[in-house]
Amino acid sequence: MLAPRPAYNDLVIFNDILRLRTEEPLQFIDLTAWVDRVVRRSGVGHGQVQVQVLHTTAAIVANENEPLLIDDFKRLLERVAPADENYAHDDFERRRVNLTPDERPNGHAHARALLLGAAKLFNVIEGRVELGRWQTIFLVEFDGPRKRTLSATVTGRRRNSA
Amino acid sequence: MLAPRPAYNDLVIFNDILRLRTEEPLQFIDLTAWVDRVVRRSGVGHGQVQVQVLHTTAAIVANENEPLLIDDFKRLLERVAPADENYAHDDFERRRVNLTPDERPNGHAHARALLLGAAKLFNVIEGRVELGRWQTIFLVEFDGPRKRTLSATVTGRRRNSA
Amino acid sequence: MLAPRPAYNDLVIFNDILRLRTEEPLQFIDLTAWVDRVVRRSGVGHGQVQVQVLHTTAAIVANENEPLLIDDFKRLLERVAPADENYAHDDFERRRVNLTPDERPNGHAHARALLLGAAKLFNVIEGRVELGRWQTIFLVEFDGPRKRTLSATVTGRRRNSA
Numbered sequence: 245m246l247a248p249r250p251a252y253n254d255l256v257i258f259n260d261i262l263r264l265r266t267e268e269p270l271q272f273i274d275l276t277a278w279v280d281r282v283v284r285r286s287g288v289g290h291g292q293v294q295v296q297v298l299h300t301t302a303a304i305v306a307n308e309n310e311p312l313l314i315d316d317f318k319r320l321l322e323r324v325a326p327a328d329e330n331y332a333h334d335d336f337e338r339r340r341v342n343l344t345p346d347e348r349p350n351g352h353a354h355a356r357a358l359l360l361g362a363a364k365l366f367n368v369i370e371g372r373v374e375l376g377r378w379q380t381i382f383l384v385e386f387d388g389p390r391k392r393t394l395s396a397t398v399t400g401r402r403r404n405s406a
Numbered sequence: 407m408l409a410p411r412p413a414y415n416d417l418v419i420f421n422d423i424l425r426l427r428t429e430e431p432l433q434f435i436d437l438t439a440w441v442d443r444v445v446r447r448s449g450v451g452h453g454q455v456q457v458q459v460l461h462t463t464a465a466i467v468a469n470e471n472e473p474l475l476i477d478d479f480k481r482l483l484e485r486v487a488p489a490d491e492n493y494a495h496d497d498f499e500r501r502r503v504n505l506t507p508d509e510r511p512n513g514h515a516h517a518r519a520l521l522l523g524a525a526k527l528f529n530v531i532e533g534r535v536e537l538g539r540w541q542t543i544f545l546v547e548f549d550g551p552r553k554r555t556l557s558a559t560v561t562g563r564r565r566n567s568a
Numbered sequence: 569m570l571a572p573r574p575a576y577n578d579l580v581i582f583n584d585i586l587r588l589r590t591e592e593p594l595q596f597i598d599l600t601a602w603v604d605r606v607v608r609r610s611g612v613g614h615g616q617v618q619v620q621v622l623h624t625t626a627a628i629v630a631n632e633n634e635p636l637l638i639d640d641f642k643r644l645l646e647r648v649a650p651a652d653e654n655y656a657h658d659d660f661e662r663r664r665v666n667l668t669p670d671e672r673p674n675g676h677a678h679a680r681a682l683l684l685g686a687a688k689l690f691n692v693i694e695g696r697v698e699l700g701r702w703q704t705i706f707l708v709e710f711d712g713p714r715k716r717t718l719s720a721t722v723t724g725r726r727r728n729s730a
Binding site: 254255290291292305306307308310311312313315316317320324359360361364365366367368369374375376377378379399400401 | 417419421456458459460461462486487493494495497500501502503504513516517519520521523524525527555557559561
């Protein structure tokens with residue numbers, strides 16, 4: 245008698261890393277195609293995908309990919325957390341910790357990242373990341389150009405499993 | 407000899423859709439009863455529930471359901487992303503993409519949605535969504551009245567499973 | 569003949585509660601060591617950990633633990649949602665609901681919590697919470713000192729399972 249196919253084959257945890265170089269100080273980069281590819285490669289039918297940036301001066305968001313709106317978002321961020329505000333974090337004379345050789349003034353970039361958040365989770369339905377008609381997944385760069393690392397984890401049930 | 411009950415019965419991924427029509431331009435709609443019902447129907451004992459709105463001018467948040475506080479939140483959003491600001495997204499002469507027949511000026515609504523986020527995840531404990539005494543789950547409408555679609559996914563272990 | 573090891577052993581859902589007392593009205597408290605401990609105790613290899621505060625005047629965020637930057641964050645929050653703004657929530661003459669014996673004016677604290685969010689999810693990789701070099705997980709207290717309760721749920725596949 246054959247034992248049933250081991251059921252741990254039904255739970256999928258699949259992780260992928262993306263490394264890229266941003267090009268502008270403040271930039272919205274469309275990640276949707278990458279996230280969708282990771283979800284398809286994971287083999288998950290229904291579940292969730294977490295998109296996380298491993299930095300403190302960048303964010304993950306979902307909104308509409310319309311160039312004039314992206315300009316509006318940049319103005320919003322500049323109003324809420326202006327680049328020319330005085331940030332104590334940028335006073336390298338007073339800083340005691342976390343100073344790196346390539347340190348640059350980026351207090352505004354941390355402030356913006358605090359507001360928008362380093363990660364977002366999305367439902368996965370029938371093997372696809374679930375997004376509304378206008379929803380696009382963006383990496384938001386607040387302190388570019390820089391090398392950035394992103395990590396996406398898909399969790400769920402294997403497609404076509406019982 | 408009987409093989410053990412297939413273990414894929416222990417992993418639960420359960421999705422539900424809610425369609426509703428909002429009634430005001432800026433409105434907080436209590437979703438807690440719906441989320442709790444989805445969690446109970448899922449059969450999950452311990453896990454998580456993701457509540458996601460499939461639009462770019464609405465958000466999911468958790469805070470207190472007190473009418474005067476909701477008024478405060480509306481004033482906060484109006485201060486941070488004013489409706490009468492000039493949004494390039496609303497300059498339909500310049501727009502090249504994503505113009506629909508029923509387009510209306512809603513740059514402020516996108517800005518507010520960017521700040522609050524389209525989804526939130528909550529722990530599920532003993533078959534209930536885990537919320538503190540004052541925590542209520544809200545859909546926030548920034549560009550109503552509109553038809554809206556929400557998607558909730560519960561993931562976790564089946565209640566009473568080993 | 570031995571049946572295969574029941575596969576529900578591979579799916580892990582592990583929850584832990586942390587109770588603490590905050591000490592200042594506005595305070596950033598480093599939770600990273602606790603979250604890492606919960607992840608290790610869970611036995612999960614790959615998966616995710618959700619960190620949730622069960623209150624409406626506190627938040628969970630991830631950013632850099634640098635004292636001058638924390639001061640910048642406090643100034644940002646004071647600019648965006650000032651403590652001396654008039655909040656209708658704090659007008660106890662008008663309030664009809666949710667009034668407690670120890671009620672204190674905290675409209676600004678709710679506003680800040682709305683913006684930063686009550687929970688954050690992080691990837692778990694090889695048995696550790698996945699964080700970039702500068703990423704620290706913080707509880708942010710907006711209305712301290714207070715007793716606070718946090719709930720963390722780790723979901724994923726048991727370490728060393730097939």
